[in-house]
Amino acid sequence: MTAISNKVINRLTLYHCLLKYTCKGNSFIASSKIADLLDLDDSLVRKDIALCGVLGHKKQGYVVAELKKSIEQKLGFSDRKEVFIIGAGRLGTALIHYADFKDYGIDILALFDNNPNKIGKEEGGKRIISLEKLPNLISRINIKNIILTVPPYAAQEVTDYAVKYGVRFIWNFTPTVLKVPKSVTVYNENVISSFMQMQNSKNK
């Protein structure tokens, strides 16, 4: 199986959301319909779908249920991915309540914070644990993924800790650029960049 690019992953995920929410009534969907809703070229949509091994039907399009399931398999939505959230501020707690995570195999086990008033409490059914216990828990449960929602000034220090104890993927919601070894992946969820990209589409 050949590697699949991030651009394709992004589009397939959007197709999946479209099937899940926007077109849930229909049993068939045409590539041109998907393309239209997402402002893409329809042949690009067909090529993406072909990567999932799904065949369409002439004059009808793709079977929605089949396509949805194939995207789930291709992107591994049902593989369980255990995650810690570090930083139980507003964003961290908003994420723990994000209902769709569990549909995509993203299993948030706990939140971590260093605020004594928060430690021990629950949020969205998950415990808020002291940051001191992070290293031990990362290595014991063998956590590979963290969501970083701490204030910018704390981001690098927490990162160093997490990496030292075995974290491999850091979903960075802070506006900082993190220094990590080459073996660690940082995904920068930079909201400023998103906004600027949105504004850039003035040329329509």
Added chain:
Amino acid sequence: MTAISNKVINRLTLYHCLLKYTCKGNSFIASSKIADLLDLDDSLVRKDIALCGVLGHKKQGYVVAELKKSIEQKLGFSDRKEVFIIGAGRLGTALIHYADFKDYGIDILALFDNNPNKIGKEEGGKRIISLEKLPNLISRINIKNIILTVPPYAAQEVTDYAVKYGVRFIWNFTPTVLKVPKSVTVYNENVISSFMQMQNSKNK
């Protein structure tokens, strides 16, 4: 001035964050340093910087303050961009507290919700206003940008409203795909897609 691609915007924003937080002590920075921190090719970094009209200095690199300011100008960080947040749930209120927005010209004027218990209250110094007042306020203040943080089932309805009264850019934090006229831009901030892209980088 030629158009600038979303990829370039994304990288320039990250360079800016890097200069702002990670390298704030230094007066010079080399393209190879930026490239290393963001796992990019250094010539790509230099080409991005060239687009901002900044010249470097042989054997020293770029002047941090100058580069930072030029990125701000190129990407229009100081242009004021007025925004409404629709949906005063956890995510909406987390975003209103996001301190960096104002540094980038993103001015959130108010939150909207249809929950009577929230209406009239304040969050992060901004009023929570009834959704009923949205159309009037969009057209009166001439709001072009909205942040959509409503539950998925409400997303399309709110979108139709907003578009009807003049909104041009929708920053969609819901997992739905929105139907909009071609003249309206939707930026899908799809967190599932981000997570999957992060996980995809296993090939390192």
Added chain:
DNA sequence: CTCTTATTGTGATTTTTTTCACATAATACA
């Protein structure tokens, strides 16, 4: 049963993006 039409699947082409490679030149140091 035949014809029209809508839609797929994909090879070829084009466009965009990234990487490579290296001439150029300023700095620091001996």
Added chain:
DNA sequence: TGTATTATGTGAAAAAAATCACAATAAGAG
């Protein structure tokens, strides 16, 4: 003052992504 070094700036090449174009074909109408 001269030399080695280190970083820029950018053309050329390569790689990746998107678009174009169209043959194939199944569905549905009549």
